[in-house]
Amino acid sequence: MWPYILHRTAAALLTLAVASVLIFFFIHLIPGDPLYVLLGDVATPEQAERLRTKLGLDQPIVVQYLRWLANVAAGDLGNSIFFQMPVTRVIRDGAETSILLASITMIWITLIGVPIGVIAAMRRGSWLDQCLSGAAMLLASVPTFWVGLYLILIFAATLGWLPSSGYPSIFEDGGLANLRYLLLPSLALAAPNAALILRLTRASMLDVAREDYVRTARAKGIRPARVVFRHILRNALLAVVSAFGFTFAALISEAVVTETVFALPGIGQLVVQSILRRDYPVIQGIILVTVVLYLVINLLVDLSYRWLDPRIELQ
Amino acid sequence: MSVIWQRMSRGAAIAAAALFLSSQAMGAGILRYATIGEPPSLDVQMGTATIAATIGNHMFETLYAFDSHYKPQPLLATGEKIEDGGKQLVISLRQGVKFHNGQEMTADDVVASLKRWGEFGARGQLLMKNATSVQATGKHEVTLKLSEPNGAWKNMLAYPEGGPVIYPAGIVSAAGNKPIEPKDYVGTGPYKFGEWRPNRYVELLRFDGYAKLPAPGDGYAGARVANFDAIRFVPVPDVGTRISGVQAGDYDYAEFISGDLYDSLKANPAIRIHKNGAPLFGLFFMNSASGILKDNYALRRAIQTALKKDAALRVSFGPKDLWNADGSIYPKGSPWYSTAGTQAYNVGDAAKAKQMAKDAGYTGTPIRLLVSTNYQAHFDQATVFTKQLADAGINIQMIVVDWATLLKMRGQQDQWDIFVTHHGFVPDPILITFMNDSYAGWWKTPEKAKLVAAFTGTADPAQREKAWADLQALFYEQVPAMKVGDAYSYDIASRKLKGMGDSTVLWPHFWNVSH
Numbered sequence: 001m002w003p004y005i006l007h008r009t010a011a012a013l014l015t016l017a018v019a020s021v022l023i024f025f026f027i028h029l030i031p032g033d034p035l036y037v038l039l040g041d042v043a044t045p046e047q048a049e050r051l052r053t054k055l056g057l058d059q060p061i062v063v064q065y066l067r068w069l070a071n072v073a074a075g076d077l078g079n080s081i082f083f084q085m086p087v088t089r090v091i092r093d094g095a096e097t098s099i100l101l102a103s104i105t106m107i108w109i110t111l112i113g114v115p116i117g118v119i120a121a122m123r124r125g126s127w128l129d130q131c132l133s134g135a136a137m138l139l140a141s142v143p144t145f146w147v148g149l150y151l152i153l154i155f156a157a158t159l160g161w162l163p164s165s166g167y168p169s170i171f172e173d174g175g176l177a178n179l180r181y182l183l184l185p186s187l188a189l190a191a192p193n194a195a196l197i198l199r200l201t202r203a204s205m206l207d208v209a210r211e212d213y214v215r216t217a218r219a220k221g222i223r224p225a226r227v228v229f230r231h232i233l234r235n236a237l238l239a240v241v242s243a244f245g246f247t248f249a250a251l252i253s254e255a256v257v258t259e260t261v262f263a264l265p266g267i268g269q270l271v272v273q274s275i276l277r278r279d280y281p282v283i284q285g286i287i288l289v290t291v292v293l294y295l296v297i298n299l300l301v302d303l304s305y306r307w308l309d310p311r312i313e314l315q
Numbered sequence: 316m317s318v319i320w321q322r323m324s325r326g327a328a329i330a331a332a333a334l335f336l337s338s339q340a341m342g343a344g345i346l347r348y349a350t351i352g353e354p355p356s357l358d359v360q361m362g363t364a365t366i367a368a369t370i371g372n373h374m375f376e377t378l379y380a381f382d383s384h385y386k387p388q389p390l391l392a393t394g395e396k397i398e399d400g401g402k403q404l405v406i407s408l409r410q411g412v413k414f415h416n417g418q419e420m421t422a423d424d425v426v427a428s429l430k431r432w433g434e435f436g437a438r439g440q441l442l443m444k445n446a447t448s449v450q451a452t453g454k455h456e457v458t459l460k461l462s463e464p465n466g467a468w469k470n471m472l473a474y475p476e477g478g479p480v481i482y483p484a485g486i487v488s489a490a491g492n493k494p495i496e497p498k499d500y501v502g503t504g505p506y507k508f509g510e511w512r513p514n515r516y517v518e519l520l521r522f523d524g525y526a527k528l529p530a531p532g533d534g535y536a537g538a539r540v541a542n543f544d545a546i547r548f549v550p551v552p553d554v555g556t557r558i559s560g561v562q563a564g565d566y567d568y569a570e571f572i573s574g575d576l577y578d579s580l581k582a583n584p585a586i587r588i589h590k591n592g593a594p595l596f597g598l599f600f601m602n603s604a605s606g607i608l609k610d611n612y613a614l615r616r617a618i619q620t621a622l623k624k625d626a627a628l629r630v631s632f633g634p635k636d637l638w639n640a641d642g643s644i645y646p647k648g649s650p651w652y653s654t655a656g657t658q659a660y661n662v663g664d665a666a667k668a669k670q671m672a673k674d675a676g677y678t679g680t681p682i683r684l685l686v687s688t689n690y691q692a693h694f695d696q697a698t699v700f701t702k703q704l705a706d707a708g709i710n711i712q713m714i715v716v717d718w719a720t721l722l723k724m725r726g727q728q729d730q731w732d733i734f735v736t737h738h739g740f741v742p743d744p745i746l747i748t749f750m751n752d753s754y755a756g757w758w759k760t761p762e763k764a765k766l767v768a769a770f771t772g773t774a775d776p777a778q779r780e781k782a783w784a785d786l787q788a789l790f791y792e793q794v795p796a797m798k799v800g801d802a803y804s805y806d807i808a809s810r811k812l813k814g815m816g817d818s819t820v821l822w823p824h825f826w827n828v829s830h
Binding site: 265 | 353363491511512513553563689719
């Protein structure tokens with residue numbers, strides 16, 4: 001087990017290094033300048049040039065990259081050009097929001113997608129299955145911002161049951177009750193993803209149900225419910241689990257539309273705004289963190305295969 | 316088993332109820348302001364972002380401040396003596412004014428702030444390039460010596476956006492040309508810096524040591540009473556969410572609402588509309604340094620002749636309440652209002668324009684129009700004008716980029732012929748971007764220099780107004796830029812807010828305001 005993890009860690013570091021080089025050079029290729037964004041419309045070229053020198057942005061790009069890399073190795077992601085504060089602080093707030101939002105969304109997705117997928121598979125062909133599959137198609141096609149805006153309009157503006165936007169941290173006044181700010185956004189985000197998990201669960205269950213051992217189990221007279229849960233679902237989950245892993249990672253980094261609609265201070269919004277502002281240190285920092293996240297999730301997913309199916313050997 | 320299940324489900328129900336029913340209000344003493352986005356640095360000397368000024372005005376103050384008639388009144392100053400024909404200004408300062416860190420403001424702080432602003436500030440060069448010295452001539456007196464008189468000096472000292480706000484000497488001298496960091500945001504205003512959580516909010520806290528002026532509050536002048544314990548500026552990029560947030564009671568104030576929602580919001584009893592009393596105006600700058608439009612004033616006039624500006628204004632801003640097609644650079648009611656040259660503003664004659672272009676030697680070469688998509692109004696106006704110019708046989712090639720790219724490209728003289736931006740209301744024409752020779756567009760002609768010298772060389776209001784009228788006439792003759800029209804932005808506020816007045820002077824402010 002440990003040689004496996006070491007081997008994976010070495011591969012991860014290599015991936016990180018390559019990703020950081022690619023991102024660094026790509027974002028510097030985009031035309032545009034963070035200094036004019038910072039200083040505003042009336043800044044003169046002289047003012048911009050002087051600030052450029054002060055911030056070290058006039059160095060050759062390789063020098064800038066190596067300096068950044070050296071800082072990262074020491075745990076310093078640099079200072080945001082736009083915010084004039086450490087990148088770690090800028091990202092930390094966003095990370096809390098995104099992780100919590102993604103986690104709550106995953107709960108909805110699991111609670112909605114998996115059971116309904118199981119029901120649809122077990123009642124395959126019936127009108128129930130067709131209704132559920134149709135509903136899944138509908139949920140998958142509806143745009144998140146439309147769902148989000150309607151949720152705000154109904155539950156916040158009209159009924160007043162829930163707040164419309166924003167997210168105060170759970171470490172602030174209000175504590176865990178602040179999670180209610182994430183209820184509507186997580187529902188909006190869960191809709192299309194739950195549909196996908198539903199379809200995937202259903203398909204995977206139908207595949208596994210055709211296996212010999214399932215027929216054997218039924219022939220042995222095991223109760224149908226037990227067959228479904230212990231024999232079929234447990235094996236069908238293999239395919240679904242890897243989808244979970246990447247859905248979670250994607251929810252963290254790609255929820256930018258939901259974050260914009262609900263004014264959530266998440267990573268998705270932060271990276272898009274930073275690109276528009278050409279805030280290079282923040283973009284690099286977020287990409288780094290996101291790559292690490294994907295690598296960790298990848299590892300956890302692979303480890304979970306081992307738990308779900310003892311026949312699988314980790315190499 | 317079933318008992319445990321019962322307990323669990325009951326517990327879950329209680330938790331869910333608690334989530335729903337917990338207090339939604341964040342505390343009555345907090346004002347929550349929904350902004351369109353995150354501000355860049357709040358070191359307002361260094362940049363000109365509107366949102367930075369809106370926030371910064373609560374923390375930092377200038378020597379003078381504009382009242383509701385846009386006349387500068389003493390704020391941190393008490394008065395001035397003008398000597399040597401306007402070349403020497405002796406400004407006396409208020410005593411007993413405290414900074415947020417407890418230090419008393421003295422002449423040294425003012426001198427250090429003016430020096431840094433003059434050298435590195437966004438608009439510093441406008442006043443200070445002719446400053447021969449600025450010195451503390453007493454604990455509460457500052458003397459500014461200019462090589463020639465500048466009639467706009469008081470207006471420039473009173474304008475905080477990119478302007479000479481007063482910081483403590485130690486902080487401002489150490490900062491130099493780098494924007495001051497959040498931990499060093501120290502000013503004299505009624506609110507002090509609390510906390511900045513990126514993408515979440517900027518929070519200001521009431522400053523209990525604020526030295527209030529005795530005169531009643533009038534615009535930005537007079538007494539500033541901080542009624543709120545704290546103000547939170549929350550970035551809410553989606554305009555639908557900003558509106559729903561005010562309706563739901565999550566925000567007290569939301570800025571920059573789009574024109575197409577104006578009519579329905581006006582009818583909404585729960586919401587009050589705040590029109591910005593000072594309009595923005597769109598500007599299409601011509602490249603006077605390079606390219607097909609350099610020196611070809613006749614072609615520029617041909618381009619302007621082809622345009623019917625109301626069409627563009629209607630498309631960009633919607634209801635008639637929110638825009639006005641007026642060629643005067645300043646709106647009616649302002650002392651700078653003038654009709655000089657405005658007969659050329661909104662002609663919209665395609666045939667005449669075509670002839671004028673031909674006479675100017677135009678043979679169909681594409682004219683490059685640089686525009687960004689970040690500001691929808693810019694893009695809408697550019698689209699409308701491109702069509703109107705095509706009808707006049709003038710071939711426009713739109714180069715559409717994002718704002719950061721546009722800012723970079725417009726610094727490169729060979730990359731564009733026209734670029735699109737907008738301009739905020741400024742209380743003195745000297746602050747308008749095209750008055751500066753080195754602002755992109757690079758309008759620098761002997762006629763302009765002569766008229767600008769006449770404009771700044773006197774403090775007599777009547778003479779300045781006449782000089783401005785001449786400048787406006789030159790603006791329509793040499794067309795360094797085309798004015799699109801006046802646009803009135805509007806914000807919305809919860810009915811609970813009291814003391815906001817009917818419309819905003821410059822930027823909304825929340826002293827003398829309460830729930």
